[in-house]
Amino acid sequence: xxxxxxxxxxxxxxxxxxxAGLVAAAPAALIxxxxxxxxxxxxxxxxxxxPVSSNENLVIHVPNPSTGxxxxxxxxxxxxxxxxxxxxxxxxxxx
Amino acid sequence: MSSHSEAxxxxxxxxxxxxxxxxxxxxxxxxxxTLIANYIPRQQPAGGPNFFEFGDDVLYExxxxxxxxxxxxxxxxxxxxxxxTDTGANDTFLYNTGQIMNLTDKTWNRKQFYTVxxxxxxxxxxxxxxxxxxxxxxxINSIPNYASLTSQAIHAIGTTTVFAGQRxxxxxxxxxxxxxLGDLRPFQPDFLLKGAAVAGVNSLAATNVHSIAIQVPITxxxxxxxxxxxxxxxxxxxxxxxxxxxxxxxxxxxxxxxxTGPWEQVSRLxxxxxxxxxxxxxxxxxxxxxxPKNDKQFSAYYDHPGLASLLNVLYPGAFxxxxxxxxxxxxxxxxxxxxxxxxxPPLFPGFQNYTGKTKADMLRLNVAITPTxxxxxxxxGVVGGDNAGFPNGRRVFDDVVSIELKAVAGALLGVxxxxxxxxxxxGALFDVGATEPATVASLSxxxxxxxxxxxxxxxxxxxxxxxxxxxxAMAG
Numbered sequence: 001x002x003x004x005x006x007x008x009x010x011x012x013x014x015x016x017x018x019x020a021g022l023v024a025a026a027p028a029a030l031i032x033x034x035x036x037x038x039x040x041x042x043x044x045x046x047x048x049x050x051p052v053s054s055n056e057n058l059v060i061h062v063p064n065p066s067t068g069x070x071x072x073x074x075x076x077x078x079x080x081x082x083x084x085x086x087x088x089x090x091x092x093x094x095x
Numbered sequence: 096m097s098s099h100s101e102a103x104x105x106x107x108x109x110x111x112x113x114x115x116x117x118x119x120x121x122x123x124x125x126x127x128x129t130l131i132a133n134y135i136p137r138q139q140p141a142g143g144p145n146f147f148e149f150g151d152d153v154l155y156e157x158x159x160x161x162x163x164x165x166x167x168x169x170x171x172x173x174x175x176x177x178x179x180t181d182t183g184a185n186d187t188f189l190y191n192t193g194q195i196m197n198l199t200d201k202t203w204n205r206k207q208f209y210t211v212x213x214x215x216x217x218x219x220x221x222x223x224x225x226x227x228x229x230x231x232x233x234x235i236n237s238i239p240n241y242a243s244l245t246s247q248a249i250h251a252i253g254t255t256t257v258f259a260g261q262r263x264x265x266x267x268x269x270x271x272x273x274x275x276l277g278d279l280r281p282f283q284p285d286f287l288l289k290g291a292a293v294a295g296v297n298s299l300a301a302t303n304v305h306s307i308a309i310q311v312p313i314t315x316x317x318x319x320x321x322x323x324x325x326x327x328x329x330x331x332x333x334x335x336x337x338x339x340x341x342x343x344x345x346x347x348x349x350x351x352x353x354x355t356g357p358w359e360q361v362s363r364l365x366x367x368x369x370x371x372x373x374x375x376x377x378x379x380x381x382x383x384x385x386x387p388k389n390d391k392q393f394s395a396y397y398d399h400p401g402l403a404s405l406l407n408v409l410y411p412g413a414f415x416x417x418x419x420x421x422x423x424x425x426x427x428x429x430x431x432x433x434x435x436x437x438x439x440p441p442l443f444p445g446f447q448n449y450t451g452k453t454k455a456d457m458l459r460l461n462v463a464i465t466p467t468x469x470x471x472x473x474x475x476g477v478v479g480g481d482n483a484g485f486p487n488g489r490r491v492f493d494d495v496v497s498i499e500l501k502a503v504a505g506a507l508l509g510v511x512x513x514x515x516x517x518x519x520x521x522g523a524l525f526d527v528g529a530t531e532p533a534t535v536a537s538l539s540x541x542x543x544x545x546x547x548x549x550x551x552x553x554x555x556x557x558x559x560x561x562x563x564x565x566x567x568a569m570a571g
Contacts, residue, residue, distance in 0.1 A: 057355045
């Protein structure tokens with residue numbers, strides 16, 4: 001996230017917030033939750049999910065900050081959470 | 096065409112752009128089904144130092160539905176990995192530093208390998224890893240014997256055979272005429288802006304594509320592993336489509352780009368020309384993201400196809416019956432519904448590929464119908480009296496453009512709407528040639544050749560001679 005310029009990030013934030021970093025930089029509990037909560041998709045629609053490792057990218061996407069919805073993506077997984085406090089903190093950090 | 100750059104977004108992403116899909120039973124292997132999905136359209140053979148290749152970041156899939164619900168029961172996944180032979184020792188900028196005689200040659204610098212995975216329901220099994228692709232056909236100096244490389248790139252995995260790599264595009268169409276206001280060259284005297292009749296040309300002549308071909312026993316695909324014996328068997332028809340997917344996010348940086356997130360479908364193809372000419376421009380990108388099981392949402396575009404309403408305008412007076420039929424808003428197109436969305440009920444002797452009421456864009460193949468020898472095949476398929484051809488699946492040489500032009504013009508409408516009499520012009524439509532080609536041999540006049548063995552598409556056009564040959568011809 002530190003590589004994203006303020007102007008560039010705010011441009012993205014007009015339509016949503018995206019952040020990328022290492023799993024190691026994210027709370028461990030979050031990753032555990034993300035993995036456990038991933039809704040299993042029909043195998044016909046997605047290949048086998050790789051296990052989360054500590055050096056994989058974690059991408060966080062906030063489509064609309066006002067809703068508090070936040071998407072966590074690791075490998076081929078995605079989990080959606082609602083956390084207004086976390087989203088507010090992210091917005092504050094990049095403003 | 097048939098799905099080359101057919102939608103705004105995928106036209107900017109050729110690596111993930113499916114161009115054609117084939118599903119057929121070949122006379123040389125009658126107990127197996129051959130499935131071929133082509134990607135990366137309109138490849139100019141001459142190139143370098145970078146040539147065409149599959150996307151390492153794309154998930155390519157071929158799906159098979161065997162119970163008519165528009166959902167995949169069997170899926171074959173193909174994922175690619177690119178490796179450099181020269182990892183820094185020579186720091187060459189070249190694709191190849193000498194002749195390529197074998198797929199393992201160190202003179203070939205940029206190789207691709209792939210993994211094949213079979214998915215059934217929730218079970219997923221890797222069939223093979225590290226399968227080698229052939230190189231692009233750089234030219235006769237670099238690759239003096241391309242056929243040998245093709246043979247080396249055909250891999251047997253038990254009873255399954257696979258190939259992935261560059262091929263000559265077997266699809267043919269007069270793209271220039273169709274998208275220049277539908278001015279089919281052989282019919283110019285009847286066109287709105289009248290001209291002399293001239294032969295239609297193959298706009299895709301001497302171009303290549305990348306093919307993913309897999310040949311599997313019929314019993315690997317049918318419901319319950321059955322071997323249907325007659326074309327009327329309930330489980331004799333399978334539905335096939337291909338998709339390409341990309342992960343939801345891509346991070347661009349100076350280090351290798353990373354892709355993260357679930358796979359999102361960006362391209363799909365079942366029946367030829369659907370997203371091309373049936374689906375309106377504003378819905379094409381969304382159509383590519385959808386599953387066949389949800390295609391009922393698009394049925395209005397089949398019931399009132401834009402091309403049908405244009406025909407009598409572009410060719411004044413040539414399609415009066417079609418124009419009168421289309422002028423009644425409540426008139427729909429059950430003929431197109433059958434051919435394109437549900438499969439054809441047993442209306443023709445010896446043929447049906449009906450899979451039920453679910454409207455789904457799939458290439459439907461009745462596996463109980465005996466294949467026709469290539470020398471006896473009609474490239475007009477069922478319309479030409481050859482039930483082993485399109486729309487019973489699709490063979491590499493089937494003239495799907497002419498068949499669908501005839502169908503959209505109402506040539507088959509009278510079969511299901513008894514009060515409708517097809518216009519004489521409907522059955523006459525075709526695009527390539529001066530007279531309508533009917534046999535596989537007749538396609539050689541357009542530079543097309545089709546091997547009779549796997550992978551059934553010809554070796555790719557080589558870069559040294561193409562487009563040099565055509566340019567020389569233009570210079571006289």
